[in-house]
Structures are given as C-alpha cells and as structure tokens.
Amino acid sequence: MANDSDGERKVYGPYYAQEPPTTQFPEFGQEQGQGYEQGQEQGQGYEQGQDPGYSQGQGYGQHQDYGQGQGQGQDQGYAPGQGPGYGEGEGQGYGQGQGQDQGQGYAPGQGQGYGQNQGYGQGQGYGPGQYGQGQGYAQDPRWNQQPPIRRGEVPVGGSGGSEGGGGHRGKPSRSGHGGRKRRSGLSKIVIAASLAVVAGIAAGVYVITMKGSTAHTTGYLPTGSTNQADAQQITRAFLQDWASGNYKQAASYTTNPQAAAAELATYAKYLNLRKLSGTVGTQTAVTSTDWSVAYQLTATVAASDSPTALHGNWSYHSTLTTYQKLNSQLWYITWSPGVIAPNLTATEHLAAVEVAPTVVYVNDASGNALSSYKDPGLTNIGNLLQQKAPAGRGTPGLYVEIQTAKGKPVPNSQAVITAPNNIANLDTTISANAEKAAQAAVKEHPDSSMVVIQPSTGDILAIANNDGFNDFALTAAVAPGSTMKIITSTALFTEGIATANTDVSCPPAYTVQGITFHNDAGESEPASSSLTNDFAQSCNNAFDQWWPDLTNGRLAAAAKKYYGLDTTWDIGISGLSASYFNAPASASGAELAQEAFGQGALVASPLAMASVAATVESGMFRQPILVTGTKQITATPLPASTQAGLQQMMQAVVQYGTGATIGFGSGVYAKTGTADIQGQEQPNSWLVGYDPSQDVAVACLVLNSGYGAQVAGPEVKDFLAGY
Numbered sequence: 001m002a003n004d005s006d007g008e009r010k011v012y013g014p015y016y017a018q019e020p021p022t023t024q025f026p027e028f029g030q031e032q033g034q035g036y037e038q039g040q041e042q043g044q045g046y047e048q049g050q051d052p053g054y055s056q057g058q059g060y061g062q063h064q065d066y067g068q069g070q071g072q073g074q075d076q077g078y079a080p081g082q083g084p085g086y087g088e089g090e091g092q093g094y095g096q097g098q099g100q101d102q103g104q105g106y107a108p109g110q111g112q113g114y115g116q117n118q119g120y121g122q123g124q125g126y127g128p129g130q131y132g133q134g135q136g137y138a139q140d141p142r143w144n145q146q147p148p149i150r151r152g153e154v155p156v157g158g159s160g161g162s163e164g165g166g167g168h169r170g171k172p173s174r175s176g177h178g179g180r181k182r183r184s185g186l187s188k189i190v191i192a193a194s195l196a197v198v199a200g201i202a203a204g205v206y207v208i209t210m211k212g213s214t215a216h217t218t219g220y221l222p223t224g225s226t227n228q229a230d231a232q233q234i235t236r237a238f239l240q241d242w243a244s245g246n247y248k249q250a251a252s253y254t255t256n257p258q259a260a261a262a263e264l265a266t267y268a269k270y271l272n273l274r275k276l277s278g279t280v281g282t283q284t285a286v287t288s289t290d291w292s293v294a295y296q297l298t299a300t301v302a303a304s305d306s307p308t309a310l311h312g313n314w315s316y317h318s319t320l321t322t323y324q325k326l327n328s329q330l331w332y333i334t335w336s337p338g339v340i341a342p343n344l345t346a347t348e349h350l351a352a353v354e355v356a357p358t359v360v361y362v363n364d365a366s367g368n369a370l371s372s373y374k375d376p377g378l379t380n381i382g383n384l385l386q387q388k389a390p391a392g393r394g395t396p397g398l399y400v401e402i403q404t405a406k407g408k409p410v411p412n413s414q415a416v417i418t419a420p421n422n423i424a425n426l427d428t429t430i431s432a433n434a435e436k437a438a439q440a441a442v443k444e445h446p447d448s449s450m451v452v453i454q455p456s457t458g459d460i461l462a463i464a465n466n467d468g469f470n471d472f473a474l475t476a477a478v479a480p481g482s483t484m485k486i487i488t489s490t491a492l493f494t495e496g497i498a499t500a501n502t503d504v505s506c507p508p509a510y511t512v513q514g515i516t517f518h519n520d521a522g523e524s525e526p527a528s529s530s531l532t533n534d535f536a537q538s539c540n541n542a543f544d545q546w547w548p549d550l551t552n553g554r555l556a557a558a559a560k561k562y563y564g565l566d567t568t569w570d571i572g573i574s575g576l577s578a579s580y581f582n583a584p585a586s587a588s589g590a591e592l593a594q595e596a597f598g599q600g601a602l603v604a605s606p607l608a609m610a611s612v613a614a615t616v617e618s619g620m621f622r623q624p625i626l627v628t629g630t631k632q633i634t635a636t637p638l639p640a641s642t643q644a645g646l647q648q649m650m651q652a653v654v655q656y657g658t659g660a661t662i663g664f665g666s667g668v669y670a671k672t673g674t675a676d677i678q679g680q681e682q683p684n685s686w687l688v689g690y691d692p693s694q695d696v697a698v699a700c701l702v703l704n705s706g707y708g709a710q711v712a713g714p715e716v717k718d719f720l721a722g723y
Contacts, residue, residue: 357394536657
C-alpha cells in the first residue's frame, strides 16, 4: 500500500506511486513435516555423491540436481526483506514501461477512483523482482492450512514429501520449462509407485495417484504444456467459478480457502452484485516457479438489492500470483484481498453507493450567493446544499468505494460508475430584504439569533445570527419561556377547559408536589382577571394551575397536533431532518406545571417558535422550508375559535401587556418570553410575533440577556421597521 509523505493513504488515484508488494515470506529452513531438509532426508533418499537412485544413506546431498545447486538448498529461496519484490521490477505488468493501457489509465491529475478511464496507467507496476538468499525449504507460510495427505496418492516428482505438507517449489519440474517431465506408460507408474512404497516405509503414510486423479480437495490440476499455460488455466478456472457464484470452489484453488470464500461472498454482498465476468490477460514469470497473471473484471453493481435500484458496470484490472506446489502437479493461487481488487485489505470491503448530486452555487431567492451574507447559519446551509442537492433536484450517481469494517469510506477510493447530474444553481427562499433587516437587528446584542417565516407559505425568509460561528437560529435547544403559553392556551381552548375570556386568578405563589412557584417580583392578578389579561401580563401562576387538566400528554399532543412540533422536519437542507422542539409527553405534576409557562424539560429553537406565531396568524401550520418544492408535513388547522382567542391575547400583549413599551404598531401580534436558566447571570430573552400586513412571523432569542420585552422585543421591532 503506497503512502505519500504525510501518511495519507493513496488508494485508487490519481495515479499509482507504487503497486502493493506481495507478502514477504520468511526464509525457508527445515521442513516441519515430510520433505526436504538442508542436506538430509529423514527417510530414504540420495546419498552424497551417488548417482540418481535410491540408497540407504541419509538425505539429499551434493548431487548435481539437489542440495547446493540451482534448486533446493543454499542458493535460491525466500529470505525476509531480500529483494524489492513486486512493484519496482523491470518486467512487464502494470507500469510506465510495458504495462497495460499506458496513457489511458491514471495519469497524474486525472481524477480519483478505480477505473474512471481505462485501467491503471502511470504506476510503476509489477516487475519480476529478485528474491534473496534462503536456507532451504520450510513449511510454506502462505498456507493457512496445508492440504491433507490422502490415501491413494503419491506426489509426483520424488519420494519422501507429502502432497499437503511439502514446502514451496522444489527443483523446477517441467522439462524445458522448469524440468518436470510428463509420466507415460503404465510400467513407469507401477515402478514409481513401488519405489515410493519402499522409500516411504519410515513415513508410515502412502498415497498413490494415477495421472488424471481428482482426489485433491484444494489446488488445481492444469493440463497445459508449459508453466505459462498452467498459470493461465488456474486463473481462468478461478475467475469462472467466482463469476458463477461458486465461491467455495474458486476459493479451493487458493492458499487460504476459508478466507477467500468469505471475501468473495462479501464482494457480492456489498456491491449488490448482479453479474460478473473476467478476462485473463498476460502471464509474467516472476521467478522460475511463480507467475503473475493479470486479468480484467467487469462487475454489474447496484446501489441496493432492489430490482429498480441504480446500477451500472464497473471494469477494472487486478493481478494474482500462482505457482506449482512442491512435489505436486497441483497449482495454487497465493491468496490476499488484493486478488479481489488492488489495495484492498482484510479489514475492508468494496461497496456500491448511491451518490447525491451536488450544487455549484447556492443563492437566495434573488440569485445572491448565501455565502455573501457572512452569516454562520446561511454559510453552513450553503455548504450542506452544495455537498448534496435537495431531493428531486438533479439525479444521483453510482460509485464503488472501499469501506472499512464499520462502513466508513476510505478517502480517495471512489470509482465513478455513473456520474450524478449536478445542479449549477439552487435558489433558496431567503429574501434579500428580510435577511438584511434581520442581520441588522441581531447586531444590537451579542448572542442573538432570529428566524423570519412567511405564514402564507412556510417559506423561511431570513436566518440571522450574532453569536460567533453558532447557528442558534436553527440549532438552539432551550426553554421557550412564556412564549410557550401560546401552546398551553391552545390545549386549554381545544380541550374545552377554558377560553380567552375565562376568569383565572394568578396568585403570587403556587405549590405543586412540594415545589412552590413564585411569580416574578411577587406579581399577581385577581380572580376576576381574564385569561387574556393573565397572558398579556405574562403571569405564570395563571397557567401552571391547569396542570391536572393537561396530564396524559395533552400539552405535548397539542403542540404536535396543531403546530406540527415534536415531529421531524425536512426544511430542504440536503435531506437532513430534525425536530426543532420537544415537550415530553410523560410530564406530570410539578414538571408539567412549569412546562405550562415554558420552563422545565421542554426545549425549543427560534425556528420552531417562529412557526408557532405563523400558525396563529394563518390558522394553519405550514412547515417551514428553505427550498421551494420541499415536501411539507401537515397538521390539524386551528379551530376558528381557538385562533381568534389566541390572536386576541397576542394583540393584548402589544396593546397593554408586557410588549406595550416596545413600541409596536397596532397591527402587530406578539408574546414575550423570559426563561431562567440555572447557572446563567441573566435569563434568556424571547419574543415571537407576526405582522399580517407584511405576511411575516418572527422569533428572536437573545441568550443570557434579560427580559423578553427589554432585549428580544426591540430587535423584532427594528426588524419589522426595516423590512
């Protein structure tokens, strides 16, 4: 796996800096079971200096063909760290020289991912590197488990070794192409078998195999006339079984059947594989016994297993290494996840994923870039929309990527199967006039945020923040204070418990379950005070006393039924949905009592409370949206009598209540809110309201600032005046 200078992993582009090396094998020493030992055979074998044939001496000695010469022994063999291995050799393969598709694959700067062009291009590729000095043969470390010795077989190529336990690659065994000669004639078979029985008495296990036997459970028995042909045959057989879904059989040709079968199945699972085909490419001799075989795969992949899912064809190249096993006619594929696809590891898998279209420019309703307003909320919204267009805009694409075991994409590993149809420009509902007026208003105090909604449509006209990089206009989750009394009154009216004209006293203190709630500054209202007056003066204990009538989730139910709150809203931000308000349906007793006047466990955002004001103005909830055409959830319209009662109370706030000193005109309807927060020096300041003449509803929140009428109220007034 190539790594660039900063440690970031280079996977499928823009180009191969170096192909991944094959596994480094420890040097071969003494065979653990039957087989070759340096200079000595445990059973019968060649004696030093004797001609070919069996003698009573021990082991293989100095004979020309065995021991210290070209094959087993002190000369060739694998040693750890010796030689460059695959990657920087000079032979054929994928590379700058004689590799495949030079110029059509990945050249520097030509994009990312698998196979976006026609294969791999400028990487250094595979070459037949030089293996270092070994010490003879050991148990082949590429085996997860050695194939078992089976009765009825004798290894071809000599006695003493077993088919399953023999080390890797002895003397090259094909005449003219490694030295192995084909057996011919029954007499030779009988003689060889007889000698093997005599020579193997000490071993105690004998297996006799006639030519053409299929008793083996692993490996592949090719029929080619050359090693190159055999390498091609096993690769073709592997690809055919893989493509047909016979993963167990395909895996049996490898040095680790269990891992191979599992990884081939994983390949099909996460790619939602519909079809696979493969073509064998060039075969390159890496050593006298190892062959590197290139091949091309074409997989039909899909975003899901649904018949209608987005799908497409993905073509790419890979390579594998195959060899003839020591003292056997069987060939094996050296297994690694890279056989499936280059650079894949055992802890990763390939996956086909649907990719949403992106947006180049995100604008307000007049075509001005959202980023030009320098508002944290709008900037964040613009970034999200650029990354992923809203539903119904553009068309998605299909990628193949490498994912971790947890399903996280590996950077720079994406291959484009079908490119998404991206959007050049996306206009939002943000009004240039409303946004400028809102931004000017929130600059009056730090930690301010404001949302403006058009009641007749639900369009969000402005999102403004003055709190560093925070977007509290959408993300704040704080107690709404007395603005919650709009929802509490809605529950009382719709349940038939009270009306706006019901007389309700407001005592200075009210105790519930041992908890006493005090009005601010000891204020109170007499028994003859109407609920409208209590609302206008924002007297808390006129509302908490109704908690027994609001049990069993009635308060939370009213918020959801008539205002669409406590439900998930998709306002058009790239399909991201959220709930901008929460009132626990399980609240009761003292908790429910304080929630009735906007404290306790319930939380709200300016977006949610602006929507409440908009619903009172229009009589019908219209879910706030940022992108025209976004699907809006619905709610039950307010009963006419309920809407009239709420409007009466909100007008009273402006005329003679807590909002009278703010200076709103007579056509404005509002509700102040002051929410005490433990640990803050000052309460949070709220005001929600609407102006029917301008078709706008507003919510303003100023954190840790004071009374609603003193801080948030003037900001809303200035917004309405500047809009």
